[in-house]
Amino acid sequence: MARRSDHTREELKELALKSAEELLNDKSASELSTRQIAAKMGYTVGTLYQIFKNLPDLLLHVNARTLKILYDDCLALNLTSDNHQKNILAYANVYLEFAHSHPGLWELIFDNQILNDDELPDWYLQQVNSLFSLIEIQLKAIQPGASATEVTKTSRVLWSSVHGICTLSINNNLFAQSACSSEELIQSLISHFIMGWTTPTKQKARGKSE
Amino acid sequence: MARRSDHTREELKELALKSAEELLNDKSASELSTRQIAAKMGYTVGTLYQIFKNLPDLLLHVNARTLKILYDDCLALNLTSDNHQKNILAYANVYLEFAHSHPGLWELIFDNQILNDDELPDWYLQQVNSLFSLIEIQLKAIQPGASATEVTKTSRVLWSSVHGICTLSINNNLFAQSACSSEELIQSLISHFIMGWTTPTKQKARGKSE
DNA sequence: GCAATTATTTAACAATGCTCAATAATTACT
DNA sequence: AGTAATTATTGAGCATTGTTAAATAATTGC
Structure with a gap:
């Protein structure tokens, strides 16, 4: 699949940050992982690396x-x-x-x-x-x-x-x-x-x- | 190999701690790994877990x-x-x-x-x-x-x-x-x-x- | 409606903590 | 002395990690 355009680049960024923040409600920073964030977003890790340089x-x-x-x-x-x-x-x-x-x-x-x-x-x-x-x-x-x-x-x-x-x-x-x-x-x-x-x-x- | 008895249990403990401390001279805590410590000791990870519960x-x-x-x-x-x-x-x-x-x-x-x-x-x-x-x-x-x-x-x-x-x-x-x-x-x-x-x-x- | 573009995924790599069966060397016993 | 029991040590393996790069599929432009 490609260019689903479900979300704009900016929306994806917001989504990623919000997902990470929500995960941090339950876990500590060291337990956070890229795959978890991506899963919560409904995307895959690869997408994450198109928005951010790295974790x-x-x-x-x-x-x-x-x-x-x-x-x-x-x-x-x-x-x-x-x-x-x-x-x-x-x-x-x-x-x-x-x-x-x-x-x-x-x-x-x-x-x-x-x-x-x-x-x-x-x-x-x-x-x-x-x-x-x-x-x-x-x-x-x-x-x-x-x-x-x-x-x-x-x-x-x-x-x-x-x-x-x-x-x-x-x-x-x-x-x-x-x-x-x-x-x-x-x-x-x-x-x-x-x-x-x-x-x-x-x-x-x-x-x-x- | 087994029971090399190169070191007593207590010596191993000392060796492990010293190895970890030496590694911490060059790296930060997050970069430290069990395999690195074991390697520096001249042993394998398994031995580490016989001395300590975990990292x-x-x-x-x-x-x-x-x-x-x-x-x-x-x-x-x-x-x-x-x-x-x-x-x-x-x-x-x-x-x-x-x-x-x-x-x-x-x-x-x-x-x-x-x-x-x-x-x-x-x-x-x-x-x-x-x-x-x-x-x-x-x-x-x-x-x-x-x-x-x-x-x-x-x-x-x-x-x-x-x-x-x-x-x-x-x-x-x-x-x-x-x-x-x-x-x-x-x-x-x-x-x-x-x-x-x-x-x-x-x-x-x-x-x-x- | 075909071709170019690109968003998204999948697969893969190396490294991690940790476990457990296999292994080999030392003791104990006859 | 030689076999048997013991055990220190290993090595392979699992699940997970961050990150990359090729494969894929959908959208856009013509």
Whole structure:
């Protein structure tokens, strides 16, 4: 058979991504396979390779959609409060809630095995940056005097830390013994870190920023 | 052939683990295979399955050895300083340096695909806990008044955050654009977080711990 | 309505984790 | 010493994986 034209190229792409995403509701990223995705689409593997370069490429596009959802969820919060620490916490909770409700998709974002992070395309990096910038805006509001470099750095610290808490507390049961929820951990991280970040530095140790 | 007795059961175990570790010097965890390990040992896959239940089991033992190295490295620091924040930073740098010098082993520790974290054995969890306890000792020294729960929680927050920074900055190039080293990020995290944690709480927001 | 195009499939390759029957070397026993 | 029981090790095999490339069938253009 050929040129069934049941779906346009664009529809096929959408279909493939949606199929992969649905499969990730039930399985983890490592259990996902091209044949499974193709089967769910009602097509064969060969078709998949006409739309995407390979499986990592497909998964990269899944990730891009996930990042967009995260970004939109953050925007949907419509934060207007002057309590910028509370705002950052709200953003963190968007991550956390998404990680809890879509562990498969979340896992995939930070999966270094499947994705080859060595050469992430520009359009993807820009999406990541726009997420960072949300935090940077809040940080800048907290300390208007901070340099751009310092704000960037701080946003990375916060994002990485939130990420660490999300992954370790969700995929790993290393915390089973310490009966504290990931919400609590993130609350602790952000409140204490921001508190320390904004505390007037009397005489900070060498190597300290700001 | 049979019963070559070239190696005892225990020697085989050691040989297998060492072979896996050596392979991880050049490849990432996902590229590791049973046949490769067996070949490096000078044996066949079948032998591997007489020593370990399966590949995840083997890798779990690799991880256990990595954790031991980390723990020993921490002890070797022989920290006696009263500057407990500095001590924690020293521990963090042990992690970071190990992650940099042995990315394959480091990656494996936090790999949720390969390892099935659902049911980590007790002896493994205890190893993790002993690493945590090093941090907890320092935290307890910083704030003797803090409850055991609070100290445990805080150690988890710090460990997760350090982990997040290590993984994201090593495997992921999301930080390529923000020209700051992982050392700087960790320094920022720890100094600010501890500062915030120890800052006398005048009137903290609701939900705050301590 | 025939020919060119192309969407889709099928088959195939190499490699994976894992199992189990075949095999060969060492012990145990007479 | 020589046969029998034991067992360490292998090798073949299964199902699955990602990926490619040739075969196939349907649509378009003439």
